Amino acid sequence: MLAIIKKEFKSYFLSPIGYIYIGIFLLMCSIFFYLDIFTYMSTDFTYMFGSASTVLTFIVPLITMRMFSEERKNGTEQLLLTSPRSVTSIVLGKFIAAALVVLISIVATLIYFAILCYFGNPQVGKSLVALLGFGLLSLAYVSFGMFASSITENQIIAAVISIAFFMLSWFLPGFSSSFVNFSLMDAFYMSFINGAISIQNLVLLLSFTILFIIFTIMVIQRRKSVK
Amino acid sequence: MIQVKNVTKKYGNFLAVNDISFEVKDNEIVGFLGPNGAGKSTTMNMITGYIEPTSGRILVNGKEISKEPNKVKKQIGYMPENIPLYQDLTVREFINYMADLKFVKRKEKKEQVEKVLEQTGLIDVQKRTIKKLSRGYKQRVSLAGALIGNPEVLILDEPTVGLDPKQITEIRALIKKLGKKHTVILSSHILSEVSQICEKVIIINKGNILAVDTPEHLEEEFKEENSIHITVEDKENKIENVCEKIKELKSIKLLKENPDNTKQYALIANSNVDLRKEVFDIFPKNNISILELKKTEVTLEDAFLKLINEKELKEKKEKEEKEKSKREEELNNMTKEERKQAIKQDKKDKKEEFNKKWEENRKKEKEFKEEMKQQKKKEKINKKTSKKENKKGGKK
Numbered sequence: 001m002l003a004i005i006k007k008e009f010k011s012y013f014l015s016p017i018g019y020i021y022i023g024i025f026l027l028m029c030s031i032f033f034y035l036d037i038f039t040y041m042s043t044d045f046t047y048m049f050g051s052a053s054t055v056l057t058f059i060v061p062l063i064t065m066r067m068f069s070e071e072r073k074n075g076t077e078q079l080l081l082t083s084p085r086s087v088t089s090i091v092l093g094k095f096i097a098a099a100l101v102v103l104i105s106i107v108a109t110l111i112y113f114a115i116l117c118y119f120g121n122p123q124v125g126k127s128l129v130a131l132l133g134f135g136l137l138s139l140a141y142v143s144f145g146m147f148a149s150s151i152t153e154n155q156i157i158a159a160v161i162s163i164a165f166f167m168l169s170w171f172l173p174g175f176s177s178s179f180v181n182f183s184l185m186d187a188f189y190m191s192f193i194n195g196a197i198s199i200q201n202l203v204l205l206l207s208f209t210i211l212f213i214i215f216t217i218m219v220i221q222r223r224k225s226v227k
Numbered sequence: 228m229i230q231v232k233n234v235t236k237k238y239g240n241f242l243a244v245n246d247i248s249f250e251v252k253d254n255e256i257v258g259f260l261g262p263n264g265a266g267k268s269t270t271m272n273m274i275t276g277y278i279e280p281t282s283g284r285i286l287v288n289g290k291e292i293s294k295e296p297n298k299v300k301k302q303i304g305y306m307p308e309n310i311p312l313y314q315d316l317t318v319r320e321f322i323n324y325m326a327d328l329k330f331v332k333r334k335e336k337k338e339q340v341e342k343v344l345e346q347t348g349l350i351d352v353q354k355r356t357i358k359k360l361s362r363g364y365k366q367r368v369s370l371a372g373a374l375i376g377n378p379e380v381l382i383l384d385e386p387t388v389g390l391d392p393k394q395i396t397e398i399r400a401l402i403k404k405l406g407k408k409h410t411v412i413l414s415s416h417i418l419s420e421v422s423q424i425c426e427k428v429i430i431i432n433k434g435n436i437l438a439v440d441t442p443e444h445l446e447e448e449f450k451e452e453n454s455i456h457i458t459v460e461d462k463e464n465k466i467e468n469v470c471e472k473i474k475e476l477k478s479i480k481l482l483k484e485n486p487d488n489t490k491q492y493a494l495i496a497n498s499n500v501d502l503r504k505e506v507f508d509i510f511p512k513n514n515i516s517i518l519e520l521k522k523t524e525v526t527l528e529d530a531f532l533k534l535i536n537e538k539e540l541k542e543k544k545e546k547e548e549k550e551k552s553k554r555e556e557e558l559n560n561m562t563k564e565e566r567k568q569a570i571k572q573d574k575k576d577k578k579e580e581f582n583k584k585w586e587e588n589r590k591k592e593k594e595f596k597e598e599m600k601q602q603k604k605k606e607k608i609n610k611k612t613s614k615k616e617n618k619k620g621g622k623k
Contacts, residue, residue: 003327075311083328084301
């Protein structure tokens with residue numbers, strides 16, 4: 001699995017995608033840092049994540065859309081699937097590599113936290129909980145993006161499916177309150193951002209992530225017999 | 228080594244591979260032959276575990292791929308058809324990655340990579356990005372990827388497609404060399420290649436195995452007749468008389484008269500008789516000089532075409548017969564009046580078809596006639612003008 005993680009992680013930075021992702025994410029974070037925190041003279045670090053989570057909806061598919069679609073289109077999936085590696089380790093390897101890229105960008109936001117610490121006294125606990133929630137939310141997004149990528153060989157379609165799903169999960173609670181308990185965005189908004197770790201939302205995010213990793217494994221496994 | 232037992236693969240309703248069984252022994256080079264879409268790649272993909280057969284079993288070294296996939300895959304090096312490669316990696320990085328994927332131990336990795344690079348002639352380009360390589364080099368990289376990890380079985384899907392002649396001979400020599408230590412299965416639709424490299428040929432068409440044999444056997448089997456082609460200079464036209472003297476000769480056929488007064492004949496003999504010596508003896512004695520003498524040989528190509536055509540003809544006949552019997556059944560099931568009408572309809576259809584053809588033919592004839600007319604007109608005009616010119620010239 002380590003070999004796959006290494007190669008996948010490296011290939012994010014061989015093509016410009018990795019840089020573009022981290023670049024856009026940090027750029028948007030800077031803007032939100034200025035608009036949400038700086039202009040209000042606030043020291044609440046969590047404000048930034050409230051806005052940044054909407055950006056995730058549009059940029060996580062940037063990273064995930066190529067995960068399986070590209071391999072399928074170029075035929076390199078043949079190399080992977082005929083190698084003595086199990087489908088599980090291939091999928092997990094790819095997931096971890098993508099998750100690493102996302103997590104690196106999140107860890108980089110600690111720079112803003114350091115700035116806040118220098119000029120004021122932000123609440124450390126609340127900020128870290130928000131950071132954790134944000135990380136979990138992005139892992140769930142990566143997991144679904146990977147699934148979308150595994151069901152089509154067209155990268156654009158994979159990206160559109162992911163964005164559509166993320167937006168649904170974002171806006172559906174606005175239409176009917178019965179969706180509140182199933183919305184990823186709300187799971188983050190309702191608890192983590194206020195500095196509270198709620199078991200319900202933690203379980204929702206984690207189980208969603210694991211579920212779609214398993215779905216991806218099933219899709220790849222199944223294609224062997226259908227193909 | 229490799230046993231394929233009653234393997235069938237269906238894509239929806241399409242039967243890609245139909246109940247095939249064969250066996251490949253240790254250190255054997257086997258060639259898969261067949262036209263496009265015959266099921267070569269599908270079979271190879273199934274042996275490598277990329278796709279699963281609809282039914283049947285595949286054993287590699289006694290282990291079933293569907294039950295112990297990772298153990299079996301470790302023994303197989305696969306070079307897929309469309310040379311899929313990670314375009315962003317350099318050659319060395321790619322081969323390193325393939326080595327990692329195949330669990331090559333860290334201590335042996337460097338040595339093995341070095342060896343494979345040398346075998347496939349990639350040392351000069353090892354630091355270049357794969358994207359920027361030419362097709363021939365990409366093919367070698369793909370082959371190198373299959374070779375790394377020293378697998379016991381090599382499966383190469385059309386390894387020489389798209390290479391230049393020099394590269395082709397190089398790769399062929401390499402495969403032959405590899406065949407001494409590995410079991411090799413390769414597919415191709417180039418027959419000369421297969422007959423050069425392989426010890427055994429599996430001819431496959433439309434998902435069915437038509438023949439499994441050595442190339443030599445196949446050639447022998449499809450030899451139609453024992454004949455020699457001969458080009459002679461025969462000023463006195465005695466050849467037929469002379470030929471009557473040769474006992475084993477069955478018949479003689481004039482193939483072609485060359486402009487330099489030489490003639491080419493085909494001499495057909497009873498089977499298993501070599502005529503060449505006798506012909507060489509007798510002909511010069513009778514003032515017939517031999518310019519060329521050649522034994523006709525059946526190539527693998529002929530055998531291949533014959534096998535495939537035979538099968539297709541059979542299928543066609545069967546189909547036609549089926550349609551006929553179907554139609555008859557339909558007629559039998561109808562009432563009298565319906566039958567009458569149906570027969571009338573059939574006749575009508577046939578008539579219409581005939582009329583259509585006839586009209587087409589007439590049209591063609593008309594067109595042809597008009598063309599001829601126009602040509603004649605042109606010729607007349609040409610003649611007139613040339614005559615006029617002649618007259619003018621004469622006056623001057």
